[in-house]
Amino acid sequence: MxxxxxxxxxxxxxxxxxxxxxxxxxxxxxxxxxxxxxxxxxxxxxxxxxxxxxxxxxxxxxxxxxxxxxxxxxxxxxxxxxxxxxxxxxxxxxxxxxxxxxxxxxAPDELIHALYRIRSELEEEKRKKLETEKMNKLVHNQLEEMKQQYLLHLAKEELSELKGTLERLQQLQLNEFTSKDVNVQFFTIEMRTKDPQLLKELWLPFMMLCKEIAREYHNTYCFYDANYTNMLHFIHRLDCDKGQQTTFIVDRVQKHVKNYLKIETVVGIGKIVTGLKEFKSGYISALLSWSQSKLGTHSQVIDGTINQELYEFSPDVEKRLVNSIENISIHDFKHNMKGILGETNNQSMMSFSFAASRVLFLLSSLATKYNLDTNERHQLIWNCQQSIWQLNTQHTVIDQLSKLAELVIKKIQDARCSSNGSEIVENVREYLNKHYASEISLTSLSEQFHINNAYLSELFKQHVGQNFSDYLIQVRMEKAKEFLLDRQLKIIDVAYLVGFSNSGYFSTVFKKHIGKTPAEFRKEITK
Missing domain, CATH: 3.40.50.2300 (Response regulator)
Structure with a gap:
């Protein structure tokens, strides 16, 4: 002291x-x-x-x-x-x-006692400050993680009703992506070395370095996709320079990774896309650019903006594929897929690979929705990705996509036909835990999972012990308690993050379930 x-x-x-x-x-x-x-x-x-x-x-x-x-x-x-x-x-x-x-x-002893008292107080204050900073960091990291997960969701999953998507972007403070005319570019960065153990050791520093660089640039975010090992993905909103800054960021990341981590990187730059509905196209084009890299551990940059010819994957096509899976019809799925990937389409190899990747994303999304988390599923997805990137194995790709579709259909069939309905309820719970901030009703849930809403309500209450709306509020309140630890977030920010558009109503619900208003709860836990 x-x-x-x-x-x-x-x-x-x-x-x-x-x-x-x-x-x-x-x-x-x-x-x-x-x-x-x-x-x-x-x-x-x-x-x-x-x-x-x-x-x-x-x-x-x-x-x-x-x-x-x-x-x-x-x-x-x-x-x-x-x-x-x-x-x-x-x-x-x-x-x-x-x-x-x-x-x-x-008197000396009086002075010493006074100093001891003050030291104890200072140490307690420092301890509380460190705890608060730690909590704030954890909550901040959680918010950042939610942003990354939602960007990955937009790049890979089914795009939900547009109004709800725009609201969620605002809640997560991602307003820069809400414009219908927003221009974005994805790029993918992979670490490469001959030593697999070194890749494991450098993964965390690599991720931290990439995220730190992304934060330095306005409207740039970094996210992780578990299906692609040793790789991170960036989304960058373009300014008036039409993408020149993207190559500047790529160059900076490669130089920093080489200087600080002593490792090489391979980058795939995707085409420029406009609007939320084109995010999938942008993400896949970055992956396809990366897939054209040469083998070896030397640094490379493959710019996919040169090749603009990609298959037009309309929402109607995607909806037909989803319906064929959820209606448990592998015949309809293969028929629809043939219309997209069949040889009569007169499409280039790159366009075929793009369309196949879109189908793979769709099937991966459905597998996640129905909790299909098996080694067979992961192996099929990985094999299919490898086949798509080889650019010359159309029949193999179609065969592997069909096998994955059959696996998903069987999982859905088993869930719906389970004697007590426990599997379908677990799927719904997982969906609520993931999408708690969205506007969810019993009707929308029943449509999502193709099940009668009255039957779903009965099943949920039977297995969970409460109806779905009470369960959803409980999840939202637990998440709200976590966010309230971060004093940088206003009460209205917390309300938005957990799915309430009105902070007054949020406070009323919070007090009813927790026994204190959000402000009282925050004051008590951070004092």
Missing amino acids: KVVITDDEIQIRKGLKMKVDWEEEGFQIVGEASNGKETLDLLNSIDVDIVITDVRMPIMDGIEFAKQANRKFPNVKVVVLSGYSDFEYVRSSLVEGVKDYLLKPV
Whole structure:
């Protein structure tokens, strides 16, 4: 603990220094001053924990110093010394920032006890501050993780009703992507080395470095897709320079990874796309660019903006594919897929690979929706990706996509035909846990999972012990409690993040379930 002694009499200062074995007791005298103004100047230049000051001094007395120090340096604790005639007056003045009042001449044990009390208080304050900072960091990281997951969702999953998607982007503070004319570009970066163990060791530093660089550029985000090992993906909103900045960011990432991590990288740059509905096209084009890289561990950049010929994958085509799977018809799926990937389409190999990737994303999304998390599923997805990237194995790709579709259909069939409905309820729970901030009704859920809404309601209550709306509110309240730990988020921000468009209604629901208003809860946990 660093201490400054302030008194206009040099002999008093010397006496105080001799009363305590400062270093032995864990304190260090880092400065002396003859009045309050000199002490304030010292506080501007060095870190100080405690100031021991006399009351009566020229230029600026101890009381005025304590007032100004409390305003400018609230973390500094002040101990005031006064003579007998001033003691009661000084002690009753209740100056903020003064932690103790001692009567002169000060007994050594009295001074030591005062210092101990202040040290304990400072240590407790620092502990609470560290805990708060840790909590804020965890909540901030959680918010960043939610942003990344939602960007991945937009790049790979079914695009939900547009209004709800735009609202969710605003809730996650991703407003830059809400414009229908937004131009974005995806690019994919892979670490490469001959040593697999080194890839594992460098994954976390690589991810942290990429995210740090992304934060330095306006409207640029970095996210991870578990289906692609040793790779990170960027989405960048283009400014008026029409993408020149994208290549600048790519160059910077490659140089930093090579300089700091001593490893090579391969980058695939996707085509420029416009609007949310084209995010999938942009993401896949970045992956396809990357797939054209040469084997080996030397750094490469493959710019896919040169090749603009890609299959037009309309929402109607996607809907037909989804319906064929959820209606448990592999025949309809193969028929629809043949219309997209069949040889009669007269499409290029690149266009075929793009369309096949879109089908693979769709099947992966459905597999996730129905909790199909098996080794067979992951192996099929990986094999299919490899076949697509080879650009010359059309029949193999179609065969592997069909096998994956059959696997998903069987999972859906098993869930719907389970004797007690437990699997379908678990699928619905997982959906609610993931999409709790969206506008969800029993009707929309029943449509999502192709099941009668009355039957779904009965099943959910039977297996979970509460109806779906109560369960959804419970999930939202638990998430709200986590977000309220971050004081940088306003109450209305928390309300939006957990699916409430009105902060007043959010506060009412929160108090009903938690017993306190959001403001009261935050004050209690962060004080």
